[in-house]
Amino acid sequence: MDQQHALIEKPAGRGDFARLWREARFDGMECLNARFQRHSYAPHTHETYVVGVITAGTELYRCRGSDRVAQAGQVVVLDPDVLHDGRPAADGYAYRMFYPSVGLFEQAMADATGRPVAPHFPAMELDDPELFLLIRGLHHGLEDPHREPLRTDTDAMRAFTLLAFRHGDLTARPLPAGREPVAVRRAREYLDAHLDDPVELAELAEAAGLSRFHLLRVFRAAVGTTPHGYLTDRRVARAKRLLAGPLPLAEVALACGFCDQAHFNRVFKGRVGVSPGQYRRGSNPIQDVLVSAA
Structure with a gap:
């Protein structure tokens, strides 16, 4: 059963929220962002792994013959074909989940170790703040239409390999x-x-x-830095040079590989401390008229 059918079998209740989508670039991986106060899952399995983070509240579930508790701040991971259910505690819960295929993990492990192994995860709730932030950041990024593919690919490789090496049963180590x-x-x-x-x-x-x-x-x-960090720095450096000329801000953004002017503004200010327009006015005051006209 995939996660879509698990939700259809027992739909979200009143006051609950669930958004499910698939990522073609990651072998059709299902992604779920949900908040449940009432919804309970019937017992079910997945052909994929289950990997995610509890971002608020407490989820109760039964798995491998015992009652389990997953709390805010924890990473949750299940092997494929493991029977489990799920329900909210009194405070409800919110979580962000991935359902990566076995093939996706094997590909990541082949990159890292030279062997396409599929890890087994003995523990189901993990207290790992670094991994929590990586998985949550990747999930948020996949909902951002401006997130660049190099950043997304890097975050996914880091999150899934860190999970496997730190918490899986792997005997192989990175090359x-x-x-x-x-x-x-x-x-x-x-x-x-x-x-x-x-x-x-x-x-x-x-x-x-x-x-x-x-x-x-x-x-x-x-x-x-990462390749994405290097690429971003080089794009900002080019933008600084172009801002000394007459190109409108929107054209500078496209010439430097940014999705649009809003994306350009956010990244540039994050690196430089001021917006592109403020930088242009400060470094080349005679452009003020051109900026105002644009």
Whole structure:
């Protein structure tokens, strides 16, 4: 049973909320953002893993022959084909869940260890603040239409591999990272050449000649940030140069690979501390008339 059918079998009650969607880029992975005060799940299983975070309240459920409690701040993980139900405690609960396929985990593990293994997770409720933030951030990101594919791919690889290595039963460990200066140089050159394009992690890894997992490790070790962080910094640097000229802000945004002007404003201010318009006025006062006209 997939999560959509689990919800249909016992629909959300009055005052409950549930949003379910699929992510084609992650093998059709189902994603659920829900808040339940009344809704109870009938016992069911999934062909996929169940991975998520409890963001508020308390969920009660029965699994593997015992009554379980998952509380706000915890990560929840279940292996495929494990029978479970779910219901709210008195305070209700909110959660963000992923249902990644076995193949998706195997692909991530092949990138990280060289072997397409599917991990088993002995514990179901995990107290792991770092992992909690990664999973919650990835889930929020998938609801953001402005989230760039390179950021999303990076967050997913980090979240699922950290979960597997830290809490799975894996005997295989990550391949040695090494320094890989040639691969890092190729990755930087590829990013520099695609500042105005959406970049996929798989494409970048292919250009560098490394697996996605290996690239993320060696790039951060060599450059001090992720490929997405580097790409964002380079885009902001280009935007600063263009803001000295007459291009309207919307055209500067597109020339630097931002989805639209709102996305440009948010990212630029996050890096520089002022909006693009404020930066233009401060660095090139004679452009004030052009900015006002735009």
